[in-house]
Amino acid sequence: MPCSPRPGAVLTYRPAVFLRDHCHCAECVHEDTKQRLIETFDIPEDIAFKPEGVREEAEGFRVTWNDGHESFYSKEWLRNVGLKRTSRAVERQGLVEPVFWTGSSIKSSPPSISYDEIATSPTGVRDWLYLIRTYGFAYIPNTPATPEATEALLNLIGPIRNTHYGGFYDFTADLAKGDTAYTQLGIGAHTDNTYFTDPAGLQLFHLLSHTDGSGGASQLVDGFGAAAELYEVDREAYEILSTVRVHSHASGNEDSSIQPVTPMPVLVHDEIHGHLVQVRWNTTDRARVDAPVEEVGKWYAAARTWTEILRRREYWEQLKPGTPLIFDNWRVLHGRSEFTGKRRMCGGYINRDDFISRYKMAAWGRGEALRQVAQG
Structure with missing residues (x-):
């Protein structure tokens, strides 16, 4: 033919x-x-x-x-x-050219798009998702400081993911769930759901109120940018964190103990094309490093180098009512400082596949997305 x-x-x-x-x-x-x-x-x-x-x-x-x-x-x-x-990843994963950032480079002008743009225009949703694909996070200023408006934002992307913590959450530091997120403790930079086989793709936080206290600044780290730096400065450490698998678990609730179907490395790559697709880093939920005793010291050395890079790249910001934060849980690590008083936070998770599907539909349109599917 x-x-x-x-x-x-x-x-x-x-x-x-x-x-x-x-x-x-x-x-x-x-x-x-x-x-x-x-x-x-x-x-x-x-x-x-x-x-x-x-x-x-x-x-x-x-x-x-x-x-x-x-x-x-x-x-x-x-x-x-x-x-x-060599690759269909652009079509399959909706890849864009990422912008790597550090705390000092992003502090003065973090990615943001107003609530009105998103809520009233399909192009606003497209631009919002593009910011998340490019930077790994975005703020949404001028959002009504209500659970209803926050939930409506998430629903513009896709269905809110249900987990053992529930679906859309609206909580205070009352240990209603068995996780340090439900305390006033500081939490180091991490990605969520390392104990799931398929961690959530997006997470959104909206601080609704903080009374009678202080602290609780939010921390973000560009995991892909940190991985690129690690690759340049210590290739052996990068290889170790890309190949040695780590067990994780969630066992704080009385009725559950969750582990992924297989242990996973910290840096997860596309098995066909080789590019980095996911960072899985959570020292709180980590269990055993899946390596022989005589080799495990190399993992700890590599992880220490990784941690030092993460700490150098931290970006800190105080969340405030009316400005939700959404981030790519496969790329951006998050944490917070210790706080006093009473904070009310709401938000939720979106599955990774729903996020990428919504981005492609918004950026390309259904016709082009289906044309890519038809090409096999």
Whole structure:
């Protein structure tokens, strides 16, 4: 099936069964849900074009198969699925060029977008999500200091994730749940949910009030920026934190003890393309380092170097009512200083896949997102 590739591209072989399986006609793919309707392994093993069964048209090729089915393949689609490319991560994960930051570089002008922009315009939602993809966090000033307005913000991205702590949370430091977040203690920089196989993608905090006390400043650290620095200054430490696995757990509630299906390294990379996709760092919820006794000292040395980098890159800010903070829990570490008095905080989690889906729909539109899916 002749179809000129882009200059410099390398074409790969696609067997007939692949092409038949990827027919996008209404008999093979549901027009609304875009789910495959054809049962792949009902396709005959000897599937092939009928003699003289390929006809070139202006935009593609019309094919008649030896099982009697007719398919149409656009030239653009054939070019894309035939190219041997190094990565589909941009399409699959909605990647953007990240801006790495430190406390000193971001303090004077942190990413923010007003509540009114987000609440009243689809482009506002798109710009909000783009800020989060680029910087890993964003403030939303001028938000009504109510749980209802805060929950509505989260719902603009996707369904709020339920965990053993509940769904949308509205709490004070009363130890209602078995976690140090429900105390007045200071908490070091960490990512949440290391005890889950699939940690939450986003977390939002909104300080509704803080009375009769002080303290409780919020801390953020760009984990991807810290990882890039570690890679440059200590390649061996980076490799150790990328390969040695660590056990984690959540056992503070009387009715649960949660661990991921497998221990995970601190720095998690895309297994196909190799880029960093997630930081999992929580010394409070950490259990055993999954390494031989004679090797575990190397992990502690690497983790100490990592911690020193995190501390150098800290960004501190005092949250205030009316300005929620949302951040990428796969990239940005968070913490807080000790406080006195009574604080009321609300917020919630959004699943990673829901976050990325919403970003792609807002940034590209449904048509382009589905076109990327159709390319395989």
